[in-house]
Amino acid sequence: MTEPLLSVDSLDMRFGGIVALDHISLTAEKGAITALIGPNGAGKTTMFNCITGMYRPTSGSIRFAGREVAGRPAFEIARAGVARTFQNLALFPGLTVFENILCGAYLKGSSGLLQGALRSRRSRREEHEAEAEAWDILGFLGMEDLAASKPAELPYGQQKQVEFGRALMQKSQLVLLDEPMAGMSAGEKKAMSDLILRVRSDMGKSFLIVEHDIPVVMELSDKIVVLNFGRKIADGEPEAVRNDPKVIAAYIGGED
Amino acid sequence: MKAYNFGSGFRAHMPKAIAAALVLGMATSGALAGDAPKDGVYADHIDWGVIMDLSGPTSSSQGVWTKGLQDYMAMLNENGGVGGRTVNVLAEDGRFNAANDKIAFDKLVSQTPVIALSGFGTSATQVALASEIRDGAVPVIGTYTPTKALSEPTSKMVYNGFCGYKQMADAGVGYMVEKLGLKNPKVMTVAIETAGGKDYADYVAAAVAKYGGTASSTTMKIAAVDVTPQVQQILAEKPDFITIYGIENTAILTMKTMQQYGLDTPGFGITYLGTKSVYNALGAEAGGNYSFISCFTPGGADESDGNKAMVSFADKAGHGDLASNINYVAGWVAGMTAETALKKVDGDLTRASLVSAIEGGFTVDPEGLAAPIVYTPEDHTGPQVLKMFGYDYAKETFVSYGDYADYEKYTK
Amino acid sequence: MFAQVLFSGFALGSIYGLVALGFAVVFKATQVFNFAQGALAVCGAYFAVTAISILGLPFPLAILAMLAASALLGVIIHMTLIQPLSGRSMLAIIMVTIALSIVIRAVIEIIYGPQGRVLSTPLPTGVFIVGDLRMPKLHLTAAATSWVCMAAFGAFFRFTRVGLLMRATADRHEAAMAAGVNVNLMNRLAWAIGSVLAGIGGLFLGQLQIVSTELETIGLLALPAVVIGGLQSIPGAIVGGLLVGMIEQFSSSYISPKSTDIAIYGFLLLILLFRPWGLLGDQETGRV
Numbered sequence A: 001m002t003e004p005l006l007s008v009d010s011l012d013m014r015f016g017g018i019v020a021l022d023h024i025s026l027t028a029e030k031g032a033i034t035a036l037i038g039p040n041g042a043g044k045t046t047m048f049n050c051i052t053g054m055y056r057p058t059s060g061s062i063r064f065a066g067r068e069v070a071g072r073p074a075f076e077i078a079r080a081g082v083a084r085t086f087q088n089l090a091l092f093p094g095l096t097v098f099e100n101i102l103c104g105a106y107l108k109g110s111s112g113l114l115q116g117a118l119r120s121r122r123s124r125r126e127e128h129e130a131e132a133e134a135w136d137i138l139g140f141l142g143m144e145d146l147a148a149s150k151p152a153e154l155p156y157g158q159q160k161q162v163e164f165g166r167a168l169m170q171k172s173q174l175v176l177l178d179e180p181m182a183g184m185s186a187g188e189k190k191a192m193s194d195l196i197l198r199v200r201s202d203m204g205k206s207f208l209i210v211e212h213d214i215p216v217v218m219e220l221s222d223k224i225v226v227l228n229f230g231r232k233i234a235d236g237e238p239e240a241v242r243n244d245p246k247v248i249a250a251y252i253g254g255e256d
Numbered sequence B: 001m002k003a004y005n006f007g008s009g010f011r012a013h014m015p016k017a018i019a020a021a022l023v024l025g026m027a028t029s030g031a032l033a034g035d036a037p038k039d040g041v042y043a044d045h046i047d048w049g050v051i052m053d054l055s056g057p058t059s060s061s062q063g064v065w066t067k068g069l070q071d072y073m074a075m076l077n078e079n080g081g082v083g084g085r086t087v088n089v090l091a092e093d094g095r096f097n098a099a100n101d102k103i104a105f106d107k108l109v110s111q112t113p114v115i116a117l118s119g120f121g122t123s124a125t126q127v128a129l130a131s132e133i134r135d136g137a138v139p140v141i142g143t144y145t146p147t148k149a150l151s152e153p154t155s156k157m158v159y160n161g162f163c164g165y166k167q168m169a170d171a172g173v174g175y176m177v178e179k180l181g182l183k184n185p186k187v188m189t190v191a192i193e194t195a196g197g198k199d200y201a202d203y204v205a206a207a208v209a210k211y212g213g214t215a216s217s218t219t220m221k222i223a224a225v226d227v228t229p230q231v232q233q234i235l236a237e238k239p240d241f242i243t244i245y246g247i248e249n250t251a252i253l254t255m256k257t258m259q260q261y262g263l264d265t266p267g268f269g270i271t272y273l274g275t276k277s278v279y280n281a282l283g284a285e286a287g288g289n290y291s292f293i294s295c296f297t298p299g300g301a302d303e304s305d306g307n308k309a310m311v312s313f314a315d316k317a318g319h320g321d322l323a324s325n326i327n328y329v330a331g332w333v334a335g336m337t338a339e340t341a342l343k344k345v346d347g348d349l350t351r352a353s354l355v356s357a358i359e360g361g362f363t364v365d366p367e368g369l370a371a372p373i374v375y376t377p378e379d380h381t382g383p384q385v386l387k388m389f390g391y392d393y394a395k396e397t398f399v400s401y402g403d404y405a406d407y408e409k410y411t412k
Numbered sequence C: 001m002f003a004q005v006l007f008s009g010f011a012l013g014s015i016y017g018l019v020a021l022g023f024a025v026v027f028k029a030t031q032v033f034n035f036a037q038g039a040l041a042v043c044g045a046y047f048a049v050t051a052i053s054i055l056g057l058p059f060p061l062a063i064l065a066m067l068a069a070s071a072l073l074g075v076i077i078h079m080t081l082i083q084p085l086s087g088r089s090m091l092a093i094i095m096v097t098i099a100l101s102i103v104i105r106a107v108i109e110i111i112y113g114p115q116g117r118v119l120s121t122p123l124p125t126g127v128f129i130v131g132d133l134r135m136p137k138l139h140l141t142a143a144a145t146s147w148v149c150m151a152a153f154g155a156f157f158r159f160t161r162v163g164l165l166m167r168a169t170a171d172r173h174e175a176a177m178a179a180g181v182n183v184n185l186m187n188r189l190a191w192a193i194g195s196v197l198a199g200i201g202g203l204f205l206g207q208l209q210i211v212s213t214e215l216e217t218i219g220l221l222a223l224p225a226v227v228i229g230g231l232q233s234i235p236g237a238i239v240g241g242l243l244v245g246m247i248e249q250f251s252s253s254y255i256s257p258k259s260t261d262i263a264i265y266g267f268l269l270l271i272l273l274f275r276p277w278g279l280l281g282d283q284e285t286g287r288v
Helices: A044-051 A074-080 A097-102 A109-118 A121-141 A156-169 A186-203 A214-220 A238-242 A245-254 B002-034 B059-078 B098-111 B123-134 B165-180 B195-210 B228-237 B248-260 B276-287 B305-316 B326-343 B351-359 B404-411 C002-030 C037-054 C059-085 C090-112 C137-159 C161-171 C173-178 C183-208 C215-219 C222-229 C234-254 C257-274
Strands: A006-015 A018-028 A033-037 A059-064 A082-084 A174-178 A206-210 A223-228 A231-236 B045-052 B086-093 B117-119 B140-143 B158-160 B186-192 B214-220 B241-245 B267-269 B290-294 B362-364 B373-375 B387-392 B397-401 C127-130 C133-136
Touching: A006 A044, A018 A033, A018 A044, A018 A206, A018 A223, A018 A231, A033 A044, A033 A214, A044 A059, A044 A174, A044 A206, A074 A082, A074 C173, A082 A156, A097 A121, A097 A156, A097 C161, A121 A156, A121 C161, A156 A174, A156 A186, A186 A206, A186 A214, A214 A238, A223 A238, A223 A245, A231 A238, A231 A245, B045 B059, B045 B098, B059 B086, B059 B117, B059 B305, B059 B326, B086 B098, B086 B326, B098 B123, B123 B195, B140 B326, B165 B195, B165 B241, B165 B290, B165 B387, B165 B404, B186 B195, B186 B228, B186 B248, B195 B214, B195 B241, B214 B228, B214 B248, B214 C257, B228 B248, B228 C002, B228 C234, B228 C257, B241 B248, B248 B267, B248 B276, B276 B290, B276 B387, B305 B326, B326 B351, B326 B362, B387 B404, C002 C037, C002 C133, C002 C137, C002 C161, C002 C183, C002 C222, C002 C234, C037 C059, C037 C090, C037 C183, C037 C215, C037 C222, C059 C090, C059 C183, C127 C137, C133 C137, C137 C161, C137 C183, C137 C234, C161 C173, C161 C183, C173 C183, C183 C215, C222 C234, C222 C257, C234 C257
Parallel strands: A033 A206, A033 A223, A082 A174, A174 A206, B045 B086, B045 B117, B117 B140, B140 B158, B186 B214, B186 B241, B241 B267, B267 B290
Antiparallel strands: A006 A018, A006 A059, A223 A231, B290 B387, B362 B373, B387 B397, C127 C133
């Protein structure tokens, strides 16, 4: 059996005396959509921040594509192939939609930086390629008309799509989506689900998703991991998780 | 246990200890009161005080002056000192701040007492301390910057040691008017914003008025880095010549900026601004328009006895590069003045005996480094005869324009 | 007289704009209100003195050495002082920059002495005279170079990938990190650029005037310039610099040389009262 794309093993994250993640282990298989659910404060976003290098975990291991990445700087993990979106949107407000997406095409090392600054022939060729790719992604999202707009001029749902587009631009194998459907209408949620499935089938990307809308999660995911108060209480296929008494208890107890 | 015993034992003996300390203290202060050291005079040496800016924006001139005075005293000490005592210079740094000067002044008056003081390069300090010095017990012999507040009316406590601004203005304006053949001259003073700068501009205006001319002035901060507006004013007013009061940096800035704007108006600086570093900074083109008025002859500019002695001692002291600096010469001549004053005292040397010994006047012979300096009971102006100097870039020496005697007419 | 004052206001204002641009780049990238920007300009001037007068390097080489030294200084400051303090209060970092400027000043006075130095370069001197208007070639060179630098850096930020990523990083650190941008490297680059721009400003100021630590006061005119122009705005920094130069020269020629500080900071107060985000700043994010 081949190693999962992402495998988290016995991960602990403490902030002072508070245990945010308590010995969590989980995996995300290549080509799968894995969901991470749980009541508010369960540690889902903390888990994302550990995986993407925004936090340095207290202990435990995070292996991605066969490499240990726990504690590596965020930009290195991103370059290793992990892209993400944020719960509260993290777009670049001063940049156009097109530029926002283009930023996903990172520079390769500091030689890339120097060449980029001096505009060497190679870097100019790379720039052209990246721009063409950004246009492709805009086309894929159906947002070509909006390329020159600033993010703030778009409705919320489309801003989420721009952030998604930037993650696609990163050529990553695994995309972490933090509440991609939050604040969306039913129609927008449907469009986002379709988009995720289309990306998986067309681009072969894998997903790890945090989402509160349980029906959407049940329909979309191949596997669901449930956290509660920093602990994993269930892990399995949607059907099995749905009927797990611990999950039901957590949701009834957790949601007022 | 031990510590406790020691403590109680000490406490038991405390009254005795206090009494002993008191007796000792009284004996010491009695010795101080009865003996000479109160006035900075000891069996083998005399303490002489200097308050100057040894750091900060004015230190490039005042620090050099202090070295001149110290070197003269070192030479004097090598030759036996004064009345069998060496002269020890206590130099305090005022850091271009009247508050520091005041602390240094109090220290040299009472804490580490000195027989007399020299220096006081910061004009604001002289103004602030004027009444304290004039009503006090410590004579000030050889001031670096003369101000009206400290030196007028003439006081038995104050003897100026530098060319006066009035004499600089009179001699400089007189020479320039004559040399350029001007009638109704238009003159502009470029000064830094200090008490001395204002005095100087007034003296220039008075000197120019004697020739039926008009005078104006412009000022800059001592830390000025941009004098474009001042040069714009020169451009607009087109004076026949300018005269500069300030520090080396402001003089260089003024002449340099004028050159950038293609102005070749001649200018002369006050004595303090006659240094090689000013000429080197200006370069031959801008430096050709610049001269300075001085009562002191820079080292190497002539072959007088005093000049040769000074240059050779400066070389020996490792200050050879300073001997051509007008400030060094001024410090050196202040040393001569201090020596002459000390030698006027017969019998016990105290502050009071020094003051009364020189009250009737005395004359310093600077051996060619300046015209003889005559102090009379009514006149403590100090060096009064000045002449103009320029710089020979090829020979790297100062050039004197004429003799001191030619200039007497301007200051009389 | 008017044209003459306008000219010198423009020439000096262009240099102030350049130094202010360096300030704005650093501020945008790292949110550091850099009180040492004036000291960085002084460093540039002394690097030039060292390369030209002390080491006697040929002029083009000396300029390259001076630019490299300025860039390196910016990088070192970021690595040793700014990056370790990231996340601390703005006040703490401001105090660090103030302390830094004092240290730089003291170190320069220890190494080079209190006496100002003259920087002589092979740049053309002399003056163009058009009617009553006198235009020194040095001022023209300084203004032209400043505008070329400002245009070049404007193009760099607008049209290159590195420029794009720097803008993105300045906009939102965590998003840039997640997108694979080495945020520390970008910030270091911003400090290098800020220091180089200050250094070029210092080179010209030192040449027009005297190289001394007092140049810092001129370099610090970048602060009112960026506040007037708008803290977050790159064009605002340039416009602010130009305005400060004009205000300085006009007030000093038409009122009195003593009035320049009052005029500059009085105008600053008016801006803060009626348009606190600056002339070209963003009303939402640029409020001082």
